[in-house]
Amino acid sequence: MANRRLPAAWQLAALLLLPLLLAAPRAAAQGSGSSSNSNSTGSSNVDMTAAVNAATAENLASGRARAAANTSFTVPPPPPPGWERARASWYGTPKPFVDTFSPSRGGGESAFGILEWGGCGYTNADGSMPFPRDAVTSFADTNPDFPGSCGRCYEVRCVNGPVLGRNDQAVPAEYWYYFPKYGSAPDDMGRSFPGNPAYKDDYVFVTCWDPSKSVRVHVVDICPCWYEPKGEPPRAQASCCYTNSTNPKSGQREMDLSFWVYEQLAHPMYSEMMLDIRPVDCGSGAALPMSPGYINRDTLYDDMVTTGWSWFPYITPTHNFNVTAPGWGYGGSAAACAEVGPGGGMTWWCRGCNRPGYQPFASASSVSFWVRDRYHPGTAPPLKMMIAQQEDDTYCPGEAYLTSLTPSARGEDGWLQFTLPFDSTFNCGDKKSTRDKISFQSVGGANTWFCLDELKVAQGGSSSSSSTTKK
Numbered sequence: 057m058a059n060r061r062l063p064a065a066w067q068l069a070a071l072l073l074l075p076l077l078l079a080a081p082r083a084a085a086q087g088s089g090s091s092s093n094s095n096s097t098g099s100s101n102v103d104m105t106a107a108v109n110a111a112t113a114e115n116l117a118s119g120r121a122r123a124a125a126n127t128s129f130t131v132p133p134p135p136p137p138g139w140e141r142a143r144a145s146w147y148g149t150p151k152p153f154v155d156t157f158s159p160s161r162g163g164g165e166s167a168f169g170i171l172e173w174g175g176c177g178y179t180n181a182d183g184s185m186p187f188p189r190d191a192v193t194s195f196a197d198t199n200p201d202f203p204g205s206c207g208r209c210y211e212v213r214c215v216n217g218p219v220l221g222r223n224d225q226a227v228p229a230e231y232w233y234y235f236p237k238y239g240s241a242p243d244d245m246g247r248s249f250p251g252n253p254a255y256k257d258d259y260v261f262v263t264c265w266d267p268s269k270s271v272r273v274h275v276v277d278i279c280p281c282w283y284e285p286k287g288e289p290p291r292a293q294a295s296c297c298y299t300n301s302t303n304p305k306s307g308q309r310e311m312d313l314s315f316w317v318y319e320q321l322a323h324p325m326y327s328e329m330m331l332d333i334r335p336v337d338c339g340s341g342a343a344l345p346m347s348p349g350y351i352n353r354d355t356l357y358d359d360m361v362t363t364g365w366s367w368f369p370y371i372t373p374t375h376n377f378n379v380t381a382p383g384w385g386y387g388g389s390a391a392a393c394a395e396v397g398p399g400g401g402m403t404w405w406c407r408g409c410n411r412p413g414y415q416p417f418a419s420a421s422s423v424s425f426w427v428r429d430r431y432h433p434g435t436a437p438p439l440k441m442m443i444a445q446q447e448d449d450t451y452c453p454g455e456a457y458l459t460s461l462t463p464s465a466r467g468e469d470g471w472l473q474f475t476l477p478f479d480s481t482f483n484c485g486d487k488k489s490t491r492d493k494i495s496f497q498s499v500g501g502a503n504t505w506f507c508l509d510e511l512k513v514a515q516g517g518s519s520s521s522s523s524t525t526k527k
Contacts, residue, residue: 433470
């Protein structure tokens with residue numbers, strides 16, 4: 057039987073993000089005489105003196121706990137109802153900003169990470185992504201609402217105040233890569249670093265550009281708490297560890313915003329900032345429940361991979377694949393397409409969704425999809441369809457071989473629709489509720505080039521329609 061696992065290269069692709077926090081050398085605490093820690097605002101549009109005075113007055117009047125024993129700054133007020141507190145760093149390689157700091161970073165420019173080839177797989181073969189760089193983020197895999205976070209949208213906004221960690225205590229600046237120690241650079245909008253009023257206490261106090269401004273972001277990558285880089289010893293990334301760590305950086309929900317999101321909220325010379333976040337509908341922006349987090353159980357693909365699902369092609373010897381190929385879908389829409397070698401295919405995985413509250417196939421009654429063999433339109437491609445749980449690499453015993461099935465509908469331009477009863481096809485038995493992955497794998501002896509569209513799961517007593525839904 058062909059190998060059902062994602063090959064190592066694609067598993068490693070899920071870890072390509074090297075978080076901004078981890079590679080940082082531990083900098084010595086800065087004294088008041090260090091010019092690199094100056095509170096001068098330069099050309100910034102933030103009045104730091106006013107910000108410090110306001111923060112001090114708020115501290116005196118709030119009665120809130122101090123952020124640390126040796127500072128007068130207090131923990132920021134809690135988020136409003138429907139929002140949760142989180143923390144963010146940034147990643148990406150913005151030029152010329154990183155040129156100032158690359159020489160002092162362990163790993164140089166690569167230490168800042170890249171947006172492409174992330175843990176949700178939303179990258180075409182040419183390196184392009186379906187979402188703009190100023191609207192994407194990674195998400196830590198120990199966040200309470202991590203399951204199904206790939207493709208989920210969050211509204212985020214900056215919170216003025218000290219950067220917090222374990223037990224909501226301020227994290228000493230030496231635990232981060234402290235940018236002001238190594239130089240100064242404006243952001244992409246030409247704004248200078250506003251300064252850090254807590255540097256004398258060895259903490260980072262962030263002054264937001266506008267605390268009321270919010271940005272909607274798509275989760276496209278994963279920040280693993282336990283990191284296993286190729287060729288290096290595995291290690292914990294404390295900043296991405298929500299629990300189970302005594303490191304001062306742990307204990308917070310963590311997002312690594314893209315540089316181009318981060319700079320909309322605060323200056324990127326702040327190592328981290330605190331956020332208020334809430335999950336929202338990616339289209340309308342309407343608020344969604346925080347726990348359990350929203351996933352799309354009914355549609356896994358329609359022009360694009362939907363909320364909750366990562367997508368990976370594997371064994372692609374010609375490096376020819378697209379998570380969204382405009383005009384190649386059923387009825388002229390977009391489709392997920394890949395040319396794969398024998399044993400290769402495409403995988404949809406709802407990460408962490410084997411847990412209660414998620415479990416996308418627990419009540420599934422059928423699965424339907426449109427497929428097109430680009431080499432032989434109108435003929436079923438040599439693929440088999442499988443249901444699995446990725447976390448323990450176990451598969452349901454039933455497999456659907458498309459060449460032995462009768463299509464439920466035929467469309468124009470060689471598109472075929474298949475509608476498969478879930479239980480009798482895949483025979484998952486009592487393991488059904490913990491399955492969280494669908495794979496389409498080539499069983500042919502040569503390359504197979506195929507596209508998929510409208511991948512849907514009918515829940516409960518309903519059945520997937522075999523009628524066309526696009527013209």
